[in-house]
Amino acid sequence: MELALAPETLARWQFGITTVYHFLFVPLTISLAALTAGLQTAWVRTEKEKYLKATKFWGKLFLINIAMGVVTGIVQEFQFGMNWSDYSRFVGDIFGAPLAFEALIAFFFESTFIGLWIFGWDKLPKKIHLACIWMVSIGTVLSAYFILAANSWMQHPVGYRINEERGRAELTDFWLVLTQNTALTQFFHTITAAFLVGGAFMVGIAAFHLARKKHIPVMRTSLRLGLITLIIAGLGTAISGDLLGKVMFKQQPMKMAAAEALWDGEAPAPFSVFAYGDVEEGHNKVAIEIPGLLSFLANDDFSSFVPGINDVNKAEQEKYGPGDYRPNIPVAYWSFRWMIGFGMASVAVGVLGLWLTRKKFLLPARLRTGEDEVPHLVLYKKPLSPRFAKWYWMLALWTMCFPLIATSWGWIFTEMGRQPWVVYGVLRTQDAVSPGVSQGEVLTSMIGFTLLYAVLAVIEVRLLVKYVKAGPPELTESDLNPPTKIGGDDKNADRPMAFSY
Amino acid sequence: MNLHDLWFVLIAVLWIGYFFLEGFDFGIGVLTKLLARDRTEKRVLINTIGPVWDGNEVWLLSAVGATFAAFPEWYATLLSGFYLPILLIVGCLIVRGVAFEYRHKRPEDRWQTNWEHAIFWTSLTIAFLWGVAFANIVRGVKIDSAMEYTGTLADLVNVYSLLGGLVTLTLFTFHGAVFASLKTVGDIRDRARQLATRLGAVTAVLVLVFLIWTQTMRGDGTSLAAMAVAVLALVGALGANLAGREGWSFALSGITIAAAFAMLFLALFPNVMPSSLDEAWNLTVTNAASSPYTLKLMTWCAAIATPVVLLYQGWTYWVFRKRIGTQHIADSH
Numbered sequence: 001m002e003l004a005l006a007p008e009t010l011a012r013w014q015f016g017i018t019t020v021y022h023f024l025f026v027p028l029t030i031s032l033a034a035l036t037a038g039l040q041t042a043w044v045r046t047e048k049e050k051y052l053k054a055t056k057f058w059g060k061l062f063l064i065n066i067a068m069g070v071v072t073g074i075v076q077e078f079q080f081g082m083n084w085s086d087y088s089r090f091v092g093d094i095f096g097a098p099l100a101f102e103a104l105i106a107f108f109f110e111s112t113f114i115g116l117w118i119f120g121w122d123k124l125p126k127k128i129h130l131a132c133i134w135m136v137s138i139g140t141v142l143s144a145y146f147i148l149a150a151n152s153w154m155q156h157p158v159g160y161r162i163n164e165e166r167g168r169a170e171l172t173d174f175w176l177v178l179t180q181n182t183a184l185t186q187f188f189h190t191i192t193a194a195f196l197v198g199g200a201f202m203v204g205i206a207a208f209h210l211a212r213k214k215h216i217p218v219m220r221t222s223l224r225l226g227l228i229t230l231i232i233a234g235l236g237t238a239i240s241g242d243l244l245g246k247v248m249f250k251q252q253p254m255k256m257a258a259a260e261a262l263w264d265g266e267a268p269a270p271f272s273v274f275a276y277g278d279v280e281e282g283h284n285k286v287a288i289e290i291p292g293l294l295s296f297l298a299n300d301d302f303s304s305f306v307p308g309i310n311d312v313n314k315a316e317q318e319k320y321g322p323g324d325y326r327p328n329i330p331v332a333y334w335s336f337r338w339m340i341g342f343g344m345a346s347v348a349v350g351v352l353g354l355w356l357t358r359k360k361f362l363l364p365a366r367l368r369t370g371e372d373e374v375p376h377l378v379l380y381k382k383p384l385s386p387r388f389a390k391w392y393w394m395l396a397l398w399t400m401c402f403p404l405i406a407t408s409w410g411w412i413f414t415e416m417g418r419q420p421w422v423v424y425g426v427l428r429t430q431d432a433v434s435p436g437v438s439q440g441e442v443l444t445s446m447i448g449f450t451l452l453y454a455v456l457a458v459i460e461v462r463l464l465v466k467y468v469k470a471g472p473p474e475l476t477e478s479d480l481n482p483p484t485k486i487g488g489d490d491k492n493a494d495r496p497m498a499f500s501y
Numbered sequence: 502m503n504l505h506d507l508w509f510v511l512i513a514v515l516w517i518g519y520f521f522l523e524g525f526d527f528g529i530g531v532l533t534k535l536l537a538r539d540r541t542e543k544r545v546l547i548n549t550i551g552p553v554w555d556g557n558e559v560w561l562l563s564a565v566g567a568t569f570a571a572f573p574e575w576y577a578t579l580l581s582g583f584y585l586p587i588l589l590i591v592g593c594l595i596v597r598g599v600a601f602e603y604r605h606k607r608p609e610d611r612w613q614t615n616w617e618h619a620i621f622w623t624s625l626t627i628a629f630l631w632g633v634a635f636a637n638i639v640r641g642v643k644i645d646s647a648m649e650y651t652g653t654l655a656d657l658v659n660v661y662s663l664l665g666g667l668v669t670l671t672l673f674t675f676h677g678a679v680f681a682s683l684k685t686v687g688d689i690r691d692r693a694r695q696l697a698t699r700l701g702a703v704t705a706v707l708v709l710v711f712l713i714w715t716q717t718m719r720g721d722g723t724s725l726a727a728m729a730v731a732v733l734a735l736v737g738a739l740g741a742n743l744a745g746r747e748g749w750s751f752a753l754s755g756i757t758i759a760a761a762f763a764m765l766f767l768a769l770f771p772n773v774m775p776s777s778l779d780e781a782w783n784l785t786v787t788n789a790a791s792s793p794y795t796l797k798l799m800t801w802c803a804a805i806a807t808p809v810v811l812l813y814q815g816w817t818y819w820v821f822r823k824r825i826g827t828q829h830i831a832d833s834h
Contacts (some may be wrong), residue, residue, distance in 0.1 A: 067602035071595040072556070077565055078591050081580025088580075089648075092573020093791040100566040100799060103559060104806040111559045112814050115552035123820050163792070168573075170792040177789055366691040434581040441584045452592060456599060463606055496831040501547045501605050 008433045008444045011083040014446040016415070018075050020408050021453050025069030027407055030144060030191065031198020031233075032062040033137040035225065037130070039387050044130050049475060051106050051215040056479075057218065057472035058202070059133075063118065064463050068456065070111070075101075075449065083442060087432035094171045095150050100179070110139030120149055122498035126482045144194070152183035154270040155414070156251045162426075169426065182251060185244040192236030192257035193343070193410065195229055195405040200346050202226030203353060204400030205468050211393035216470045227354045234347030241340075242297065249298040252424060254312040254325060255417035258332035260294055261287075267305035269294040275333065320425070335413035339406045346402035347376050347394055356392060504797060505790035508571040509773065511803055513766040515567055519560035520631070520673075520762055521755045526550040526557055528622025528677015530597070533617060535674070536681065536696055542689050543617060544830050547601065549684040552821045554601065556814055558594070570799055574648050575773045582642065582650025583634055586657060590630050597623035628673045629666040633657065636665025639715060639765050641783075644776035648784060656790035661714060668711045671704040672761070676754040679738065683747040686826035694742060697750070701739040708735060708757070712764060719768040727767055731760035 036059045043051035077099065080088050088095075113135035120129050155420075158180045159173030177183070206223035209215050249256045261275045292302035299306070309326060316325040320399030422429040478498050483489045519561050529550050537543040537544045550557075569576040580587055596619050604616035643652035678697035682690050720728070737755035769775070773789050776782035790796065 041668070058755065063602065064606070067599055071598040074562065074594050074598075075567075075591055077562055077581060078587060081565075081569065081576045082587060083581075085577035085581035085649075088569065088573050088577040092569055092576060093795045094568065096570030096576070096791070097795055097798060100563070100570040101802055103563040103566040104802055104810070107562060108556065108559045108806075108810045112556035112817055114811075115555055116817055116820065119552040171795045171798075174795075226654050367824055434577075434584075435647075436651065437581050437584055441588075444585070445588045448588065448592060452595065456595075458790055459599075459603065463603065466607070487822065493823070494828050497548070497825070497829050500830055501544060501551045501601060 002106060005439060005443070007083075007437060007439050008430055010442040010446050011433050012441065014083060014427070014442065014449060015079065016412070017446070017453070018079065018449055019074065020411060021074040021457075022069070022076060023407060023411055024484075025072060026144070027190075027194035027197040027403070028142045028201060029062070029069045030137075030194040031065045031229070032058060032065065032201070033133065033140050034195075035198055035202065035229065036062050037133040037137045037279040040130050040133055044126055049480075050221055052475060052479060053472035054218045054222055054277045056475075058222070059117075060467055060473075061201075061205075061464060063114075063465065066461065068115065068460055072453070075113055080452060082445070083434055083437065084422075084432050085434035085436070087427065088492070090168050090427055090432070091154075091423060092168075094153060094157075094169055094177065097171065098146040098150040099152075102143050106139050106142035106146060110136050110143060113139065119497070119499055122478055122483055122492070122495075123488045124482075124486060125484055128486065129482065141191065144190060148187045148190055149178050149183040151414075151465065152180065152186050153177050154180040155186075155248075155418060156180065157423055157426050169423075170372060181247050185240060185247050189237065189240035189244045192233050192240050193403065193407050193440075195233035196237055196343060196346060197407060199226045199228075199230030199233055199350065200399050200403045203230060203350065207396035208468065209471060211390065211397075212236075218472045223353070223357065227350050227357070230347060230350030231354060234343070234350060237343055238347075241343075245297055246300070251307070252418065254309065254316065254327065255305050255332065256298065257307060257309045257312055258327050258329050258417055259336040259413065260306075260335045261329060262294065262308045263310055264308040266308070266313045267295070267306055268292040268303040269298070269306035272333075301354075323420070325420060327417050332413060332417045335409040335416070338409040339413055342402045342406035342409070346399050346406070349399040349402070353392070358447055503786075504793055504800065505571070505786045507800065508790070508796055509766070509770060509786045511800075512564060512567055513763065515560060515564035517759045518579045519557070519564055519761045520669075520758050522557035522560055523554070523757075524628075524669075524673040524758050525680040525751075526554040527624045527628040528674045528683060529618075529621050530677075531628065532677050532681060532693075532696075533808075534621045536678070536689070536693055540613065540617075541827050541830050544605075545685055545689055545825055545827055547604075548825055548830070549681060551601070553814075553817055555598075557818060558598070558663055567799065567803075569751060571791055571796060572784075572786070572789040573791060575784055578607075578644060578648050578650055578774055578784060578789075579638070582652070583637070583657065583755050585654050586630050586634060590627055590634075592629075593623035593627045618771070625670065629670045632666040632669030633662045634765070635669075635762070635765055636662040636711075638774055639719060639768055641775035641777040641815055643778050644774065644782050644784065645778065646720060648782070648789075651778075661711075661718075663709045664707065664711050664714070666764060668704075668707050670699065672754075672758060675700040675704045675738075676751075676758060679742060679747065679751045679754045682742070684824055686824045687828075689826065690824075694745070694747070696744050696830045698739070701735070701742060705735055705739065708732070708761065708780075712761060715765065715768055720764075721767070724764045724767040727760050727764035731757050734760055771800075802807070 003365060036055055039051050039058060040055040042048070043055055080095075113132045116124065117129065117132040117136060120132060124132070157169070159171060160169045160177035161172050162168075163170045173179070202222050203226035206219040209219040210223060245256065260269075260272050262269060262272070268291065270289035270291045272289050274288040276287075294306055295304045296302050296305065309329065313325050315325065340462055418424055420428050420430070422432045476498075478492075478495070483492075505800075529546050533543045533546055537546055547821045566574070568579075600616040600619040600623065604613055604620070607613070637657050640659075642650060643656060645651050675697060678693050678700055682693035682697060685693060709732060712731060716725055719765055728739075734756040738750050738757060741750035741753055771786050772783045773786060774784040776784070791799075
């Protein structure tokens with residue numbers, strides 16, 4: 001019991017809870033910003049009302065979500081100092097820089113232009129208002145880049161030296177930190193995964209309305225946009241995941257051996273589909289494997305040698321001194337599988353959806369809307385039975401959760417697979433916690449954040465459900481006649497604001 | 502000028518920017534109970550800061566992020582040492598941000614009332630706690646030879662720090678009242694001016710006592726000069742408010758905040774967090790700083806990014822420069 005409540009354990013739980021929670025909102029924010037910007041661009045270019053309605057609808061869901069993303073991000077910046085002060089002292093010289101860059105370059109951008117976008121509908125000319133949402137989108141991506149560069153440095157420290165006198169790591173090459181392959185592949189993987197989340201979100205909600213035959217023009221556009229996003233992002237996630245895996249096999253062999261529950265090195269090494277192992281004894285009792293696949297994933301050929309957990313543990317003991325260098329093997333093993341499984345499942349739903357809605361079918365005359373032909377799956381009996389259609393819409397709705405589950409497990413894998421290191425090969429997690437912070441204090445903050453986050457989750461989800469069900473708004477006079485000058489047109493000086501808190 | 506001295510100045514600038522900007526939006530939060538008579542007036546107040554509060558808050562994130570990068574020891578000692586107050590501030594920042602965004606998203610009376618309470622209490626709490634925190638930093642806390650804070654929560658509660666809390670609370674509320682009179686029209690504008698006069702008188706007394714106390718404790722010539730600027734600007738802000746010069750009054754109340762915090766930073770220098778146990782254990786701009794390479798990198802980043810940030814944030818204020826009143830608030834929620 002005492003061990004379970006050690007400040008280090010509590011601080012790790014707090015970091016895990018707050019980070020996974022924060023990362024539910026981040027990918028959705030990144031992708032919805034870009035998708036909303038895309039829809040608004042379509043409106044500015046074509047002046048079709050369905051695009052404006054779609055922009056307003058997805059924009060509103062985006063705002064509900066980004067509010068949570070921003071406030072939970074604040075916690076991240078503070079908790080390094082609060083719970084991990086020895087970490088902060090040791091790596092601040094390196095780790096602090098990308099964080100400061102994020103605030104100065106990306107976060108200011110995002111936060112300022114989001115205000116302009118929300119309140120700017122009747123204050124800014126159409127094109128300038130459009131530019132604002134693009135700025136927000138660029139800000140979110142830049143933000144992700146700096147944070148991932150910082151995290152990548154913890155996975156694979158480069159461009160630094162240890163200053164013995166000051167007892168800390170010091171930066172020697174910032175460019176290397178920003179451009180090392182770990183950072184670039186992790187960025188590529190995270191951004192594509194973010195679009196997986198956004199694509200699935202759009203598909204699910206569009207499916208919800210289409211199943212009820214409501215808001216058809218807007219939701220048809222959204223469905224197709226979501227499906228295409230889902231598939232392109234799925235492809236990108238797979239490619240980047242493969243690249244990232246190869247990088248990790250070289251840089252963190254223990255993490256990948258643990259992900260495979262590969263106890264002893266093999267050549268060729270098989271990919272494990274299912275394994276039930278015994279951590280103490282170091283062997284698997286049950287294992288279903290695909291021969292040679294792991295060798296391919298690691299080294300691009302089907303017969304090469306891949307070191308196992310025991311090999312790496314021995315090598316690390318020789319390098320870093322006695323100790324146990326194994327992470328929690330079951331967590332690493334299963335989180336890796338949940339990540340891939342749920343990610344792939346969501347792409348499969350996307351491919352199926354795109355195929356099912358692939359061409360225009362005969363529509364009853366009353367439902368024809370010119371360019372806005374409805375996917376036949378929704379409305380017409382042939383060739384698919386309505387029961388199948390209903391089944392697909394239900395599946396599509398549930399798919400909204402799949403990439404979120406995948407990204408959460410992805411982070412759990414990335415962070416827990418690195419243990420016992422907080423900075424791989426440089427600083428152990430046990431040496432990173434705040435020595436002066438008491439168990440009671442960490443417990444207070446862990447319980448505090450968990451409760452607050454739980455309450456906010458309920459509020460957030462209920463708000464999302466309410467706004468999803470309400471569907472796209474009806475357009476008003478002022479929506480269709482945006483101002484022609486910055487600050488708003490004078491003749492409308494006393495008109496109520498288009499948007500107000 | 503040394504790079505670490507320069508970064509001490511830049512971090513002071515980031516904090517001052519933060520308190521200048523978010524100062525008035527904390528003030529507006531407090532005024533939703535002191536000034537607004539009904540929900541529509543509350544909404545007028547909230548909407549005066551609607552497009553800008555989020556951008557204002559990033560000044561804090563920049564200040565903290567820059568402290569992490571430029572003075573990691575300061576960042577580590579401060580945040581782990583002031584654990585519970587910081588936790589409360591962060592919790593309030595979370596609730597406050599969500600409250601602005603979600604209050605209007607449901608029509609139910611109870612929903613909106615709850616978020617309005619949240620806006621008031623979180624704005625008040627954060628405004629107060631920053632003063633407590635900075636007063637403690639300047640006064641010095643129990644820091645040992647390993648740069649660890651060894652005191653307890655009770656050590657952070659003392660007359661000087663509580664006075665510091667009251668100073669920031671009243672000063673920000675005054676700044677907010679002046680901002681409200683600058684940004685609104687109609688009845689609420691007149692009442693904002695009257696309230697600013699009364700608040701200003703209380704603020705002036707508290708600020709004067711606190712700054713003199715600080716000066717006698719840690720001051721030197723430069724901090725005295727900053728103190729003089731703060732006091733003169735506050736008198737000027739009050740006068741301009743009485744004369745109905747709202748723009749001037751706002752600029753001067755902002756200068757009061759800037760000069761008062763500049764004074765605190767000047768009183769600190771060259772320490773960043775003095776130890777009350779032994780002067781040899783003070784955290785200073787040299788022993789808390791990052792390596793010259795990191796500081797140089799950060800300097801380039803700040804030199805390029807800061808003017809751009811000021812430009813587009815300034816533009817935001819210009820886009821939303823028009824005053825708003827009850828007629829601009831739609832009835833729907």
